[in-house]
Amino acid sequence: MSEFKAFSLLTSIIERLNLKGYIQPTPIQKACIPLLINGNDLLGIAQTGTGKTAAFSLPIINNFGQNKTEINAKSTRSLILTPTRELASQIMQNIDDYANGLGLKTQVVYGGVGRQGQVDAIALGLDILVATPGRLLDLIETGDINFKSLEVFVLDEADTMLDMGFFNDVQNIIAKLPKRRQTLLFSATMPAEIEVLAQAILTDPKKVQITAETVTADLVNQRVYHLEKSDKVPLLLNILQTPDYKKVLIFCKTKYGADIIANALEKVSIPAASLHSGKTQAVREKALQNFKDSTLRVLVATDVAARGIDVDNISLVINYNLPEDPRNYIHRIGRTARAGKSGMAMSFAVENDVRQLTTIENSIGQAIPVVIEQPFHKEFSKAALQVKKPVKKQGKKPVKQKGKNTNNRARKK
Template sequence: MPFSNFGLEEKILRAIKKVGYTQPTLVQIAAIPKVMAGNDVIAIAQTGTGKTAAFVLPILNRLSEVAKGGKIPGTRVMILAPTRELAIQIVDNIESYGRHLAIRVAAIYGGVDEISQIKALRKGVHIVVATPGRLIDIIERHKIDLSAIQTLVLDEADRMLHMGFLPDIETIIETLPRRRQTLMFSATFPKEVESLAKRFQHQPKTVQIGKRSEAADTVDQSVYEVPPHLKSALLIELLKDPRFERVLVFVRMKDGANRLTDILKSARVNVAKLHSSRTQEQREKALQNFKDGKTQVLVATDIVARGIDIDGVTHVINYDFPVNPEDYIHRIGRTGRAEHAGEALSFVPKGDLNLLGMTELHIGQRLARKRLRGFDHFAKTPAKDANMQPAKKDWRKRTREMEAKKSAKNLPHKKPTGGRTTRSAPKKSASRRKKP
């Protein structure tokens, strides 16, 4: 089925052809006609299946039809995204698909100076792509007019709820016209999103490709049951394989990302890190270098687990296993995109085996177990590496040495007394004293 069957504008068809799209994906085939018909839509599909184009293309088509009758009045479309990176990516897609259209788009997100963003709004934009926090700030300062909004899109709605954006989403929706089209797109659809849909959508049409909690079938998934102190050494060993060309490594915390990045650098791995404490310039540079293939490994928190499209990611490694099964699905979805094969590896210490079991139950499959000699729970002698933490035997030895030094420090000291040194006689214990 060609894209021309949707009735899209010829200028849009030319643009997507230049991007390299030849045939629509299943979610695009199912969702685009419903969005073009003006329905509220809930779309659930695996990551990497083209959900962004499924709502952007019909939105651009509608705006182009309005433009035929003259100037497009006001801001007509609001797209909310959970992270700056996803907001920037959506803007890039809009500009690519609408390169032959006179449609203006602005990105509103935190971490950068808001002056340039406000200037863009003053010039007039037809589509605003925003993260909730910065948008709320601009709304409260009366720097944006949302009275003409016709379409609201919540991209990665489940992630926004997990990140605690519900109060902000409610505040934003209160400022929008009641008569509007509301679209929700995500790879997973938990009960929280279903409740949100019932509150903010009117008789939505549901598009579901595959199971609601299904991992991408283009990704080969496996698990290494590895002790915590051997995880960095195992990662370094795996990265020696030339097949690991572009590797995205997920950790839970920012401090963990910093430590692991330092370890990999000391092992001469070309690595960058990406988390919320990095400046926007640092984040953009790290992501772009990884996309361009200048960096082999990108160590990141879940900030890039949702919606970020990076071509050619050969491997996703869960260095820290995710607590939430939905996060697992989104993480591994960064590889195996656009029907290309990918591989996802998870490092699971004994303490995380319960999380692994929950995830396997959630996705309905048991993940393959792999072993690498010297890096598992069954290893008699852990593999040695300069960047590894000491094995338990070494810690016990060090503890004994430290206790011995501490005891030596507590021995009675010789005190100078008129040039001569004497040591006080040890006190006799009460049990040895002679009775009078």
């Protein structure tokens, strides 16, 4: 029996959840749904993959399904603001699935595609609008949307908005909203700017926090490979010889680098594509859908493009380049530990990365095991290793990797 029935959701919503195989609520859903049904403002601290979308969308859908009302032209009863086009599209797909059969009017708006279809949909009045900041501000400025009917505002991935330079846009949008509303703010982390924003827009909020560190420490099997920069592609090809890694997400620093890696994999008949802001929206959506469908085995992405992407059953995450911000490390590897499942995360580190690696280890409170027996292992110099600082708890011993290319290993030694 579905445990979602305890929330007194509409029968049609329960049926849709059953069809998707959702029987037991995740911790954030269990904590948030009753509070939101009760009308509370909410501050949620949780990373992508914890079930956050259902946590905030199910109460909205349930409320609007039970309480149909006339909506002003060019307005919406709820606004969900999110940083990227991929995440906006993903949220909309889930909402349309949960709300199937309830007759709610929904629309997603973002840049990179024609605006007229979006304008026409908004003109009729909406129950739920999912939007990215840039296109929404454009629609506000041209008078194609107002917020006379707004009841609920959701600000999703608030820290990503800050990282991507959308903070002023978000504040400008909030200034256009009615003061009387239910407000939900979700963020994976709480930098000072987000704390100030939360205090400004939330009224007597309830706080729910699902820590990313728990996912990192308990569910993801982490490894780091010490190597020369020139050996990164050969090591990647060596790792991908393992057939168990059926769906692989690779993070790299630049758009150019993502294209190079994807092309290198395609040349050896490994289905791969790159995902970054330099691609058209149609190309990005196709690559993401093919990865979800397992038509592509490997997706190579930059942090900006991949932040917030929720794809099931990723078997391996590879940090081709270490992130500058340790928070991004947690976001990245969390892509492979979903719904209580375990996952594998590998990081490539050159000698100049030692300081970044140490910062990450201190952030997660553990030393990441080094794979010694691999074809391209490099012993770092004592001078480089002197920058290492003690982590909060004892790390694991170096790991021996079972694999091929033993001749290469002998050559490197």
